[in-house]
Amino acid sequence: MNLLSVLVFSPLVAGLIVLVLPASLQSRYKYVALAATILQVLLSVLVWVRFNPSLGGVNNEHTLQFAEKLSWIQLNVGGDSRLQIDYFLAIDGLSMPFLLLTSLVMFVAVLSSWEITTNLKGYFALFMLLDTAVMGVFTAMDFFLFYLFYELMLLPIYFLIGMWGGVKREYAAIKFFLYTLFGSVFMLLIMVGLYFSVQDPLTGDHTFNMVHMMNPANYVDGSLFAKFSGQLLLGIPARSLAFIVLFVAFAIKVPIVPLHTWLPDAHVEAPTPVSIVLAGILLKVGGYGVIRICYSIFPEAALGYAWWIGLIGVVSIIYGALNALAQRDLKRLVAYSSVSHMGFVLLGIASVTAEGISGAMMQMISHGFLSVMLFFLVGVIYTRVHDREIANFRGLSQLMPQYTFFIMVAFFASLGLPGFSAFIAEAFSLTGAFKSAGVNGLIPRWMALGGSVGILLSAAYLLWTLQRMFFGQLRLSGGEPWRLLLTDVTIREKIALVPLAAMALLLGILPGVVFTQINTSVLDLVKLVNP
Amino acid sequence: MNALITISVLAVLVLYLGLYKANKALLPVTLLGLAVALFFTINHWNVFTGPTFNDMMSYDNFAVAFSGITITSTMLILLLSKGYFEKISDHVAEYYSIILFSLAGILVMVSYHNMTMLFIGIEIMSVSLYILAGIRKQDFASNEAALKYFLMGAFSTGFLLFGVALIYGAAHSFDLEAIKMHLETNLQTGQAISPLFYTGVVLMAVGMAFKVGAAPFHFWTPDVYEGSPSLITAFMSTVVKTAGFAAFLRLFATCFYPLHDFWMPVILVITIITLFAGNITALYQNNFKRMLAWSSISHAGYMLFAIVSLGSEASYGVFVYAIAYSAASIIAFAGLVLMQANTGSDSFDSFNGLGRKNPFLAFTLTVAMLSLAGIPLTAGFIGKFIMFSNALSSMHTWLVVLAVINAVISIFYYFRVIVAMYFKDAERAELEIPLNFKVVLAISVVATILIGIWPAFLPNVI
């Protein structure tokens, strides 16, 4: 049994255990889930240690690591060949950091699930299913398998928001579901189109293998997506259209600005653990998909649209930050700050420079830890008084000094203070964007400047919030009852927060920890996209 | 052939059992007989040597596959019927035997090799169904369903027959192979094909579209489905629809195949209208049963994909789709029957809070809705996936794009059930689920998920 398979399916087993345990053991479910996530953290640390950073992977099947490939579905479908779908798990530098991120975030999310009180069996079973799906997305190397895991993420989130969410949960749940599904059904069509265009060089069968899809030599001559066949689809060159469709599908997840409206709704209605998973992992699935699928399979289309992708990135950065400035609900503010920070990911990717892509990877990891921390902290207040209007709190630093310490760490880290991970990430993304104009001419310099403005804006809304909520005279709209309810962070909460803060600090001081692991793969990717 | 004889004899036997008041024995005997018929059917697999009975019937793998699905679905539906028909009337034996006669007609429909047998099969099935639809004699909705079904059925039979007559006039034969030969030789030698033939093909397409409930000939479907007793509706929307498509496919995919370029645009238009009519109207329903009726129209649209694209694997696509659709529909109708028996209502609101009180039933219904909506890891996804792949491989890009938009629309109304069950709370008593329902639900859910995860579990039998 391969390490990755264990990593992917151990939560599922935990979920099944939760399902079969009798209801009398209801209070024990969370420990099962916790054990599964701790196991997962240990396993992903093991993967991290045993990972060989000198192997690039990306479009070379032989340098993918921990690969496991089994024949899974073979059907006679569609024309002259068999439908061949492999169970193919493997990782390279582009996916490896996400495994550790996912397992840590899941661990924190389970810790914050202590606040859930109703229908625990369903909750933890769905949560573990979600964990499996996310791990699967980051490890799948067969497009069909990837798609299945990608869709499998939707349902648990849908139910988690819809059943344990806030007042408008039904609306938020279906909005989230439809947005993502709309992107992914079209992804399915492109996937099938790719399948008919690509042949396994060994067997000659059509294949869903992503690595084969990245090599232009594997495309059947004259097929829909072959590089030089110049086929038109609905009036647009087929490969460009495919790139746009896939990009939109993933960009909805990232989210980019015109397609981001599901995010604030989902976050506001979702219970804290689900917000944590949404912000910490699901947004990264979008960025990961853009790198792994859009850029690697359709590199020339990616270069062609680099200007637009960079623009979308800058717009997201600035628009998200401006929106965050205008929010009165703390959780909405954090949600919009996510939109803003994920804009750096797109900007970095669009530059197609080693710096930019490394920065984008780093930003995803850094934002993974920081947004989780932020949402967890929002959840702390919310579970105590069931309110998160910024205007209702003032001078909290007197009441909750340790809490204020954590929130200051999270805020300063998020706004890109040197010494924290976000600084490295944003600096690298912007360097890449600056450099791009001179190296490959993909995105103009003013976009990098626009990104810098975004950093300023994020400093503005974060510091302003800090000032409004934590400094000054203690004044709570709930009065005395709230004062008693707002106790400082507990041991359990510290257990969740300390590793997150430590990771943010560690990656800020020693970014090489991540960079050495991903460097070969990033260079390979740059070479693949822009040879 | 043995299966057909078994079922016909079984129907008469069941009538006699009813005559001698052996009501307790009816269901076991029927199920046993169907199991025997299923065994005979499977025995026929891969022993096909050519059409039999003066080329009237052809028991090829296609026939075996679809007979298998229809017999199995009928068994599952009949298993749900324990105690159901007794509530409607005292003469229970009739129900079983009429359903069996209808099934006999269906077996003829899926294995014909001659237009005569197609007609006879359709009529045996339809006449039985007219009676079944109106079997609640005092219930006005049931009466109305029966009359509408009867008039529309007879009307469409007229079209079908006129088409058959015209084709006979052009090709001088009712035999599928002979008609195909006629077309091929004419096309090869460059001889013009008689306009009678073209008219005949269009009329037959109209007739078949009526039978499978494809738009714009679908307007009878929701009324008939809503008015008939729920279990009969289940039978009509699963078994009968599958059989209709099998007959449709056999006619157009084998016999009229050489004229593909001529009739394909017609079917294409029908497909698109069917998809939109079914899905959009289903959005506006407040009643679960009526929603299922409209959704069955939209599923007819998806199944028509196979006939439009006719890739080498069209029959396999319909086969998988029919299994997925039947399994999910049986679950849905089982839930509906339980709900009607317990609350007397079938609006979406009556499902409120079911997730908490009846977790198993709610789970199975959820799986069924997901499968109908085509969400991955359910059989419905595999069915749609094969259909879409087939259509894409024959370059019907626009059709697939429209179908995908429809698949998204369908999420809205399928998820209303899920939303009601899980997200809305209501004071309600726990529904009592009899053992036979549990068995049927479990079998269908296992089949749905198993095919979703491991499609190779269904070998390509055709």
Place this chain on the structure above:
Amino acid sequence: MQDIVKTIQGVPLNHYILLSAIIFSIGVTGVLIRRNAIVIFMSVELMLNAVNLLLTAFSAFSNDPAGQVFVFFIMALAAAEVAVGLAIIVMIYRNTNTIDINVMNRLKW
């Protein structure tokens, strides 16, 4: 028997086709515009009889008995249909005292 075939062949085939097409159209029109269930039912029978006529004509002109055999099947099954159909109409008449299909509007889409 041979005489009958000869007599049938005395009229050109196109006339048969035209005639049955007209009868068939009358039947279709009747189904679509009449509101009385019995009349609709008769119109359906008219459609079937147009088919019978056409099949017989084709059969005679191509010297192939299969078409006439088919006519027998149509007649037999139409009779079965009539039995069931009339039963349904009688059932409805008992419940509503009318056979106007406009009362059939309890079920609406």
